[in-house]
Amino acid sequence: MRFKIVQTVLPEETILELKEVSGEKTVKNALFKAIIHYLECPEAGSEEGKIMASMKRHKGRFPIYLEKIMKEAVR
Missing domain, CATH: 1.10.1220 (Arc Repressor Mutant)
Incomplete structure (x- = not known):
């Protein structure tokens, strides 16, 4: 491993x-x-969209590279 x-x-x-x-x-x-x-x-995985909304509430806008990665992870 x-x-x-x-x-x-x-x-x-x-x-x-x-x-x-x-x-x-x-x-x-x-x-x-x-x-x-x-x-x-x-x-x-059934919580699609909730993660992004929750994280944006805490930090505001994400850097473009991070936002793309997070959108892929949520899918």
Whole structure:
């Protein structure tokens, strides 16, 4: 198994909510738990459009390169 280190920018409120919902104390463990849940959940992906709206509310406009990536990820 190969491992890949990744980074992302998230609003602090999102991180705090993720830690609270997941019950984890560290960002790393909370993100890991969320990713595993997303991959295994049969309803994952049905929230199309909600992610973009939520993130725009926190940060305003995204850089063009990031907006394109995020739109592809939501599809």
